[in-house]
């Protein structure tokens with residue numbers, strides 16, 4: 143009856159075709175392969191890469207970034223807008239900027255700027271440090287630099303000076319106070335500023351980030367303020383300076399509807415301003431273009447539209463509103479961050495150990511003379527489990543499970559008998575689960591038992607450092623083994639991390655059969671002394687910078703890979719992960735002080751005779767060596 147397992151079944155089980163965006167696939171060997179140019183382009187085997195890492199002394203967990211995927215995503219969004227503009231005969235142009243806050247790592251931003259050179263991709267910044275990044279990386283006249291966020295005078299001065307020196311830079315007014323400063327400073331510097339207004343729209347987004355939008359949103363000008371702003375611009379005789387309107391209704395927008403209504407609302411404001419004498423050239427629609435992390439089309443980790451639909455709707459809404467009022471089509475700017483980088487990074491980690499639900503249980507267990515009648519009863523239930531009465535037996539068992547605990551605390555069962563009763567209970571659960579499998583009536587019981595009978599796999603990484611949104615927002619990231627995918631995964635496991643926090647687990651996985659989420663994943667039995675490698679995918683957006691040092695697990699190693707063809711690849715950069723010394727420094731422990739303290743205590747040990755001089759020397763050496771070691775576990779299988 144049982145079909146032999148194969149890679150197609152693995153694809154189905156782990157949903158690879160659903161979330162991979164054409165960038166990941168399972169090859170004939172049962173390994174994950176990376177295909178940055180789609181399934182027909184060049185590919186590399188991820189498992190082979192990990193084996194290489196060991197030889198090159200690159201430690202796990204390791205964050206792997208594929209620059210080619212970033213390039214493909216940039217090309218993809220530009221292609222979508224080019225098509226929409228052509229299909230609709232839209233007159234404005236399309237520009238993209240990457241919001242630096244989504245991933246500020248220098249190699250990533252440099253990759254993006256380099257990959258986007260052909261299409262003049264620009265940068266969006268939300269703070270002074272980010273502005274410095276943008277100014278250092280973009281020096282051409284074509285690429286836009288959009289300055290958002292709270293601004294003080296020095297921020298504005300610097301932005302204007304660089305605009306004067308030839309950058310195509312826009313200062314977006316988020317609060318009325320900024321406008322006056324910009325205009326005065328510009329006058330002083332003798333530069334005509336390029337100003338944008340950030341709109342506070344009424345449209346509310348959907349998904350987890352809906353607070354970025356609506357009338358309660360943190361940023362943006364209300365309609366009253368826009369009118370006030372227009373007046374001030376006129377007073378300064380600076381109508382020409384208002385070049386851009388901007389809004390951002392939230393990240394990972396799950397539904398296309400709020401996007402459409404936001405554009406419509408913003409386009410109306412654009413038309414009104416036009417009639418007031420402001421020839422606004424750019425409509426900057428912000429970020430929010432979502433990624434389908436789970437394929438369900440219905441959760442906050444999913445979307446009910448794709449990039450082409452997004453482009454079509456933006457172009458169509460702008461065009462129809464402008465045509466109605468006879469106003470020239472503005473250029474379109476997007477600030478998509480998540481869309482450009484989410485696919486490009488993944489975290490590879492190894493499973494260091496497991497706790498199996500059945501590992502404490504003997505295969506054979508018999509009733510012996512002297513066993514308590516309760517234990518004998520339970521064994522009777524176990525023996526008589528039958529397919530035809532799954533429900534009844536399940537209820538009996540649940541009842542008995544409660545009794546074990548009570549009888550033990552009343553002193554009726556001794557420790558030995560309580561342990562035996564527990565063992566019988568678990569044996570019965572395993573047996574009952576098999577009986578309930580595939581029977582529609584017993585589906586609930588099967589689910590319950592599956593969840594009760596999950597193993598625990600201990601994984602060499604920190605959720606808080608590497609997948610913070612999984613913990614903070616219950617965001618679903620695809621997680622799966624990267625090899626052995628020709629084999630049937632025979633275990634159900636929760637994945638827990640190395641931190642001592644009970645929240646340090648991967649909170650949810652998508653069940654691609656029925657689109658529900660679950661707390662466990664099907665995985666393979668660990669084989670003696672063989673490493674088991676898994677990966678968390680689509681983590682290129684936001685995760686790195688939001689990650690924290692819980693339990694002092696630091697930054698992981700990061701490796702940048704580009705694909706050469708014929709299965710070959712090159713490692714362009716390796717960014718070493720934090721050593722213990724690095725993370726201790728963040729919390730103000732200094733090497734010299736630490737070493738001194740250990741010195742003092744070993745000297746004391748020598749004085750009172752508990753340490754020999756030689757032992758003291760070894761201790762000191764060991765301590766010093768540990769300071770420069772990785773914060774994660776070094777053995778592939780502990």
Ligand SMILES: *Cc1c(COP(=O)(O)O)cnc(C)c1O
Nearest residue numbers: 390393394429430477478479480
């Ligand atoms: C965060 C942010 C973005 C990026 O949003 P994504 O959902 O990652 O595309 C764009 N613009 C502004 C103003 C932002 O604050």
